[in-house]
Amino acid sequence: MSGFLDTYAYLTLTEQAILTLAAMVLVSSFALLAQSRVVATIRLFALQGFLLVVVTALVALNTQEYHLFYSAGLTLLLKVWFVPWLLTRQARRLGILRDLDSLLRPGVVLIAAGALVIFCYSVALPIQRFAESITRDAIAISLAVVMLSMLMLITRRKAITQVVGFMSMENGLFFGAVTATQGMPMVVELGVAFDVLIAAVVFGVFFFHIRDSIESLDVDMLNQLTEVDE
Amino acid sequence: MVDFLNPADWVFVWLQTLLFVLLAPLFSGWIKWLKCLLQNRRPPSLLQPYRDLLRLVRKDVLLADNASVLFRGAPYIICGCTVLAASVVPLLVLHQPISAMADVIVLVGLFALARFFLALAGMDVGTAFGGMGSSREMTVSALAEPAMLMVVFTLSMVASSTNLSTLVEHGLQQQSVLRPSILFALIALIMVAIAENARIPVDNPATHLELTMIHEAMILEYSGRHLAMMELASQLKLTTYAVLIIDLFFPWGIAQSASAAGLGMAVVAIAVKLSLLGLLLALGETAVAKMRLFKAPTFLAMSFALAMIGMLSFVILESSK
Amino acid sequence: MSEFSSTLLTAVSFGLLFAAALASMLVGRRRLWITWLVFPLMGFAGLAALLAAGVVLLGNPGFDSTLPLGLPWLPWHLRMDGLSAFFLALIGIGTITSSLFGPGYVREYLRGPYPLGLLGLMTSLFIIGMELVVLADDAFSFMIAWELMSVSSYFLVAYQHHQPANRRAAFLYLLMAQIGAVLILLSFGIFASFGGAFTFDAFRAIQLSPIWASVAFGLGLLGFGMKAGMFPVHAWLPEAHPVAPSHISALMSGVMLKVAIYGFVRLTFDLIGTLYWSWGVVLLIVGSVTALFGVLYALMQNDVKRLLAYSSVENIGIIFIGLGLAVLFIGAGYPKLGSLGLIAALYHALSHALFKSLLFLGAGTILQQTHEHDMGKMGGLIRRMPWTALFFLIGCISISALPPFTGFVSEWLTFQTALQATILESGVLRAVVPITAAMLALTGALAATCFVKLYGIVFLGQPRSRRVKHAREGTSGMLWGQGLLAGLCLLFGILGAPTVAILSRVVAGLTGSHVTSATAHGWLWLTPVAPEVASYSGPMVLFGVTLALLAWGAVYLLLCKHRRLKPIQRGPAWGCGFGRLTPNMQYTGTAFVMPIQQIFRPVWRVHEEQQRELSTELRSHPTQLGYQLQIEDITWRWLYQPVVKLIQASARKVGLLQTGNLRHYLTYSFVTLVVLLWLIS
Amino acid sequence: MSALFWTLLTPLAGGLLLALIPGTRLAARLNILISLAGFLFSIWLANAVLRQGALDNQYFYIDAFNVYLVALTNLVSFTTSVFSRTYMLHEFEIGRVSERQMRLYHASFQAFMFTMLLALTTNNLGVLWVALEGATLATVLLVSLYRTPASVEAAWKYFILCGVGIAQALFGTVLIYLAAAKVVDGPDQALLWSSLIRHATELEPTVMGIAFVFLLVGYGTKIGLVPLHNWLPDAHSEGPTPMSAVLSGLLLNVALYAVxxxxxxxxxxxxxxGEHAPQLAGYLMMSFGLLSFIVAGLFLHRQRDIKRLFSYSSIEHMGLMTFAFGLGGPLATFGALLHMTVHSLTKSAIFVTVGQASQLSGTQSIDHIRGVIQTQPAVGWGLLIGTLAIAGFPPFGVFTSEFLLLSATMQTLPWLTIPLLVGLGIAFAGLFRHLHPMVFGNRPEGLMPIKATVWPVVLHLALVLWLGLSIPDFLAHWFDQATILISGSGLL
Structure with a gap:
């Protein structure tokens, strides 16, 4: 290990801060995965959003890409305030705010999640051209967040927690876009934000449709359309 | 090669065919006569078949109410086909223009045509017997015909020809060669001939026992001249088969051309050989009992197998290159 | 000039067919249009096609042209050579006779629920498709024409779709047609992938390696064999042919199967070009099994049209035997004998086209008059419909390969070719070929039995049901259609030598070897190899048979005019002591073939059922006896059902994917992603 | 340029207008008019592009590949809107949908068209993503339009699965942006297809590999590739039939276009x-395509719902196209482009007749739809001929494209023709075993013909027939140009 260099120490302070925050985003993903209470999930989601806002702002400072501040503001508005507010409101109206979304074998899921993070890192590792900067690590982290959110989608049975998982996936993407590429072109950012907004509203509508049709928000009960012989 | 369109030859063909037709009742009379002797009965005259035929011709024809045109036409067609078949087989002289008309496969075809009409005629009136006879006849022939063709194929592969004259000539040229294929073919052909001509052990021409008869069942409804033609056709068929066996396997004595000496010789030879063959047949029919109908397929399958072995032995043993 | 005339006539034929199709679409409620416009147009189209083919068959050059259709870089190529012309002639004959027959036959549908316009439209398209197949000169247009033929005939099979059996048959037909087409396409694909072009000219230019050539051959055999009705992929044929309207059955069995044979001949002898004797052995085996299988199943049928359909399978087997001999001899280095085998096969294709069309038209007449399929209800029709009976008899004699009709000549030629096997070097081949000939002989004899049964049960004896009792003769058009075919059956039975001369020219275009010896001795004699080897004179056999008929005529004249003989008396037949004869005393079709059924028992899957009602007083005395016999095609059990089961089972397995649970679906997505990432990293 | 402007504006403005207009019948008519206008504008656009060559600017990029898809999309949208009028009014009359839902339907219809056109015409891969997500959002409420439990379930699955999928695609897009940011000058240029393609060889291969995986899985979900297809049959079968027609006929195409x-x-x-095989993308697409093709063919055998049946058939055909594009090479690409066209036309025509047939019979259950030809010949024949066409019978165009695909496969990877052919056979049997009893047979008691607009079906099938018999020069030229764009060399 003679060639080992502590590259981390050579990073600027902002970069170190960004990476620290990245780690925190990852942790928030783990927390989301482990949390079974609906209201806590929503709050964790808001927290994750807030971490993103901070990261975005830091990146904006670091790179002097000032349009990232708009992104940060947008994120603050949408993901820290609007979506959690909407979800909480709907959950309250549906009377499920305090419900538990039981998690099957949480231990196994968390171990799998850990393995997944390693896997994501190994996927990002061969990217040669960006090996020197923080980009590669950022990609690995955001990939991990995306994958963990998918895992959350898979393990959750409540429609509302699935939506949180879905939105958290969006967070992972956004994190990747911000840290690795200093944000997407503005037109894309706006488009994405618009889509998220509409999606949140549509999700809200759907909770009621689902409850009306199956009197529950348990997605496992949405199983009429199947090809398996009874 | 004979000139195909020489009128004199054709006159001879006509004469020989006439001879064939005239000979047929005699041959069947001869067999009956021998059988009676062998079975310690008093034989009828050798000419009895002629008398029977004449008597039938003179008699009125009585048709079943619902007999159709086909029923009335069938005797003529059957008789015609049989005569046509007989005319192709060399009786006295080897080379004849008519042998080019039909080779040995056509010969089988002509017999098949006759049988086709015979079976149809059997079904025409709509009696149970007729249908039964036709069914059995067609079953037997369905097995006998391929066996016959196999024999023919074996012989024609030996002689590289299906032309009857050529076949006979080939037989004449190498009379002393003992070929296993020919031997098997001979046995198979005899078995086929027995089946095709409704002889014991496949069928019994002398019986009208409903459970066993084949040929007679089909012609039960015939009378008068129609019946006469049917009888004549079956006698002619028997004779044709006999001559065919003689021609193919024991051709010695047949005239190479239509000279007086050759003809005389040929007449004597064919008479002797036919008599002997008749004797053999009578002996066989006396010694063997008729078998059950459902044994007949086994009998025929055996003849088919023999013919096949004959052919294979030719291919494997006699013609390896 | 003649090239122009064949082009023109072909164009006229297509034009008339399109006009017929158009007219059919406009028929609507004007039903007379079908009789007086659509069918005549088709008939003339058939005539034009026949003439166009005739011009080429008589030795004039064919034509070569392209149509501005198809792909931008591959317009439709059309080409007429001898082979195309020969099959075009078959199509022409079939079209003419079925359009003569059609108007009378479709009167039955006038008041039915089925639209006549559809029948006309699809028939026209069907014929267009067949004509295009034989003219196509590139793989693309060939496939289009081929499928046009399949689809339009599918609609014709499904025409009377109210019966469930017909729907099932149509489905099966379409499915197998599609699979067959795909196999053919694949076979062409091999050429295309080596040559890069889709025209047949390019295909001819390619010299495939033996392995690829064999693959192309095998695919072609299976593909075309599926259409032709080769064992074991024949299953659609006995289902589909009987349920189509009868003049269509005639076209399908008589002509369409030949078009499949055309495709196979074109592929094997023309496009592949280099033949291997081992293919010949395959063909011989397939052919003999098909022939024997077909005839054995035909024997057992009691539905007239089904019987005819199975008999088509048999005849296709015979044609394949001829083709097998051709391939074998050419592959072994005897092109002349190979040509002879090909001639025999083509001759049999011609024969079968004639007599099978004839028989189906006859069956159609019977069906129209009696509304019965089951021959167990027929009988005595010879007295009700004498002309149909006569023509049907001619058909039966021809199909049983009896002289002097056409079926005999072709089988005789096949035998003659087979008997030349002695010149082959390989001992195995020398043994295989004659055994095939023996199978052929057995087939022929069984076919005769089969048709004795058919004719005897249907036309002879007494009527077995009331409907049959009141049957009448078909219309004159229907009779003309049959009469024409019957006449041709006789004509081609007699004029063997001139026909072989024409076929020899056709075949020489493919094999390069002219069989001059066959017709060297004039029109009277057919001498395939040499006169001292074998010869046949159809005219003289006919002369002999005619003499017998003349004798009958003479007796009849004596009887009627001169009263020399006593007039024929009529009386009741003996009813075995049970009073008068009743129809129930007659042999039935099942009884007729019972001995054969006993002999060849394992060939069929036989379901027998006996019902017996015992009388109450006397326990041993049955008051009523019933017997039911069902014959199931063994290929169902051994080939088709396993495939169906396999597909059903896999579908069930695959169905497990769609659990209905969203989280499972998300898991698929997740796992897919992970696996792919792992794969590429 | 103005043509493009009008082409995009028409559905957008139309959608807004329809969202505001209360009268159901009027809205249905307006819907047709708007779609017709869009179609005419798109022809204008196509004509302009054909004359002046590719259009390429900061926002839009139009070449031969997408301009014909634009025209096709508008054509199908127009004919579907015609069908939709009679169909939806019938649904309205029998009380399955309310007036408000009708308004939602019409507005969403045009909004959906807008997103698709935007996805096709945009130069920006990010906007492409936004548009495709927008397409999901525009249609998801239509899937649950009937508010039945099954339709809500289908809509939820559609939403979540496509949402997740599309999110993965966004990640892929981000990665592309990352790969391009260093190469292409200016961050605004880095997602523009026109500049990306200029610098394609300089893009970091590893990143591009990972990006492709995400994009394939993401957009592949929309295409309906097995095993990501699960939403597709549900969404197609539960929504209103005109929606199924455009989803099957158009949306899948657009997603494939993106891939x-x-x-x-x-x-x-x-x-x-780089360390990946150069044909990595092709191999991935081929495997997904083949798998989808065969699995969907097997699924066909198990269907009990007529619309599910045909949506599996869509999966099957999308699989085939994906396979063909993956195979690459001019012949396969040309075939795939042709297949896209004819599949859109045929499948939307089929869905039109399927909708009519199920309205006629009052059910979507295959077991209860019987004797359609007898009850209403036009519908029955449309369904039968449409199915024959989609099953690949000549002289319909699907045959031509499948012919090209098979021969291309034969030339490059001959052994793959075996699974292809097996798949074709299985799919064919699966379709027809269900279709036969539906169209043929006796008419059930008491069924009356419904009001059905037949000419869109006739038009589509006639076009497909035309394409099968002969491809017009200008279209062939188009296809060829697109082939050059995609595979590098042309055929003509």
Missing amino acids: VRVKVLVDGALAGG
Whole structure:
């Protein structure tokens, strides 16, 4: 290990801060995965959003890409305030705010999640051209967040927690876009934000449709359309 | 090669065919006569078949109410086909223009045509017997015909020809060669001939026992001249088969051309050989009992197998290159 | 000039067919249009096609042209050579006779629920498709024409779709047609992938390696064999042919199967070009099994049209035997004998086209008059419909390969070719070929039995049901259609030598070897190899048979005019002591073939059922006896059902994917992603 | 340029207008008019592009590949809107949908068209993503339009699965942006397809490989590739039939279009080296395509719902196209483009007749639809001929394209023709075993013909027939140009 260099120490302070925050985003993903209470999930989601806002702002400072501040503001508005507010409101109206979304074998899921993070890192590792900067690590982290959110989608049975998982996936993407590429072109950012907004509203509508049709928000009960012989 | 369109030859063909037709009742009379002797009965005259035929011709024809045109036409067609078949087989002289008309496969075809009409005629009136006879006849022939063709194929592969004259000539040229294929073919052909001509052990021409008869069942409804033609056709068929066996396997004595000496010789030879063959047949029919109908397929399958072995032995043993 | 005339006539034929199709679409409620416009147009189209083919068959050059259709870089190529012309002639004959027959036959549908316009439209398209197949000169247009033929005939099979059996048959037909087409396409694909072009000219230019050539051959055999009705992929044929309207059955069995044979001949002898004797052995085996299988199943049928359909399978087997001999001899280095085998096969294709069309038209007449399929209800029709009976008899004699009709000549030629096997070097081949000939002989004899049964049960004896009792003769058009075919059956039975001369020219275009010896001795004699080897004179056999008929005529004249003989008396037949004869005393079709059924028992899957009602007083005395016999095609059990089961089972397995649970679906997505990432990293 | 403007504006403005207009019947008519206008504008656009060559600016990029898809999309949208009028009014009359839902339906219809056109015409891969997500959002409420439990369930699955999928695609897009940011000058240029394709060989291959995986899985979900297809049959079968027609006929095409665009980039990047096989993208697409093709064929055998049946058939055909694009080479690409066209036309025609047949019979259950030809010949024949066409019978165009695909496969990877052919056979049997009893047979008691607009079906099938018999020169030219764009060399 003679060639080992502590590259981390050579990073600027902002970069170190960004990476620290990245780690925190990852942790928030783990927390989301482990949390079974609906209201806590929503709050964790808001927290994750807030971490993103901070990261975005830091990146904006670091790179002097000032349009990232708009992104940060947008994120603050949408993901820290609007979506959690909407979800909480709907959950309250549906009377499920305090419900538990039981998690099957949480231990196994968390171990799998850990393995997944390693896997994501190994996927990002061969990217040669960006090996020197923080980009590669950022990609690995955001990939991990995306994958963990998918895992959350898979393990959750409540429609509302699935939506949180879905939105958290969006967070992972956004994190990747911000840290690795200093944000997407503005037109894309706006488009994405618009889509998220509409999606949140549509999700809200759907909770009621689902409850009306199956009197529950348990997605496992949405199983009429199947090809398996009874 | 004979000139195909020489009128004199054709006159001879006509004469020989006439001879064939005239000979047929005699041959069947001869067999009956021998059988009676062998079975310690008093034989009828050798000419009895002629008398029977004449008597039938003179008699009125009585048709079943619902007999159709086909029923009335069938005797003529059957008789015609049989005569046509007989005319192709060399009786006295080897080379004849008519042998080019039909080779040995056509010969089988002509017999098949006759049988086709015979079976149809059997079904025409709509009696149970007729249908039964036709069914059995067609079953037997369905097995006998391929066996016959196999024999023919074996012989024609030996002689590289299906032309009857050529076949006979080939037989004449190498009379002393003992070929296993020919031997098997001979046995198979005899078995086929027995089946095709409704002889014991496949069928019994002398019986009208409903459970066993084949040929007679089909012609039960015939009378008068129609019946006469049917009888004549079956006698002619028997004779044709006999001559065919003689021609193919024991051709010695047949005239190479239509000279007086050759003809005389040929007449004597064919008479002797036919008599002997008749004797053999009578002996066989006396010694063997008729078998059950459902044994007949086994009998025929055996003849088919023999013919096949004959052919294979030719291919494997006699013609390896 | 003649090239122009064949082009023109072909164009006229297509034009008339399109006009017929158009007219059919406009028929609507004007039903007379079908009789007086659509069918005549088709008939003339058939005539034009026949003439166009005739011009080429008589030795004039064919034509070569392209149509501005198809792909931008591959317009439709059309080409007429001898082979195309020969099959075009078959199509022409079939079209003419079925359009003569059609108007009378479709009167039955006038008041039915089925639209006549559809029948006309699809028939026209069907014929267009067949004509295009034989003219196509590139793989693309060939496939289009081929499928046009399949689809339009599918609609014709499904025409009377109210019966469930017909729907099932149509489905099966379409499915197998599609699979067959795909196999053919694949076979062409091999050429295309080596040559890069889709025209047949390019295909001819390619010299495939033996392995690829064999693959192309095998695919072609299976593909075309599926259409032709080769064992074991024949299953659609006995289902589909009987349920189509009868003049269509005639076209399908008589002509369409030949078009499949055309495709196979074109592929094997023309496009592949280099033949291997081992293919010949395959063909011989397939052919003999098909022939024997077909005839054995035909024997057992009691539905007239089904019987005819199975008999088509048999005849296709015979044609394949001829083709097998051709391939074998050419592959072994005897092109002349190979040509002879090909001639025999083509001759049999011609024969079968004639007599099978004839028989189906006859069956159609019977069906129209009696509304019965089951021959167990027929009988005595010879007295009700004498002309149909006569023509049907001619058909039966021809199909049983009896002289002097056409079926005999072709089988005789096949035998003659087979008997030349002695010149082959390989001992195995020398043994295989004659055994095939023996199978052929057995087939022929069984076919005769089969048709004795058919004719005897249907036309002879007494009527077995009331409907049959009141049957009448078909219309004159229907009779003309049959009469024409019957006449041709006789004509081609007699004029063997001139026909072989024409076929020899056709075949020489493919094999390069002219069989001059066959017709060297004039029109009277057919001498395939040499006169001292074998010869046949159809005219003289006919002369002999005619003499017998003349004798009958003479007796009849004596009887009627001169009263020399006593007039024929009529009386009741003996009813075995049970009073008068009743129809129930007659042999039935099942009884007729019972001995054969006993002999060849394992060939069929036989379901027998006996019902017996015992009388109450006397326990041993049955008051009523019933017997039911069902014959199931063994290929169902051994080939088709396993495939169906396999597909059903896999579908069930695959169905497990769609659990209905969203989280499972998300898991698929997740796992897919992970696996792919792992794969590429 | 103005043509493009009008083409995009028409559905957008139309959608807004329809969202505001209360009268159901009027809205249905307006819907047709708007779609017709869109179609005419798109022809104008196509004509302009055909004359002046590719259009390429900061926002839009139009070449031969997408301009014909634009025209096709508008054509299908127009004919579907015609069908939709009678169909939806019937639904309205029998009380399955309320007036408000009708308004939602019409507005969403045009909004959906807008997103699709935007996805096709945009130059920006990010906007492409936004548009495709928008397409999901525009249609998801339509899937649950009837508010039945099954339709809500279908809509939820559609939403979540496509949402997740599309999110993965966004990640892929981000990665492309990352790969391009260093190469292409100016961050605004880095997602523009036109500049990406210029620098394709310089893009970092590893990143592009990972990006492609995400994009394939993401957009592949929309295409309906097995095993990501699960939403597709549900959504197609539960929504209103005109929606199924445009989903099957158009949306799947657009998603595939997106994948193909990306594939071209990835091929360019991987050709330059790196540790991946140069045909990585092709191989992935081929495997997914083949798997979808065969699995969907098997699924066909198990269907009990007529619309599910045909949506599986869509999966099957999308699989085939994906396979063909993956195979690459001019012949396969040309065939795939042709197949896209004819499949859209045929499948939307089929869905039209399917909708009519199920309205006629009052059910979507295959077991209860019987004797359609007898009850209403036009519908029955439309369904039968449409199915024959989609099953690949000549002289319909599907045959031509499948012919090209098979021969291309034969030339490059001959052994793959075996699974292809087996798949074709299985799919064919699966379709027809269900279709036969539906169209043929006796008419059930008491069924009356319904009011049905037949000419869109006739038009589509006639076009497909025309394409099968002969491809017009200008279209062939188009296809060829697109082939050159995608595979690098042309056929003509």
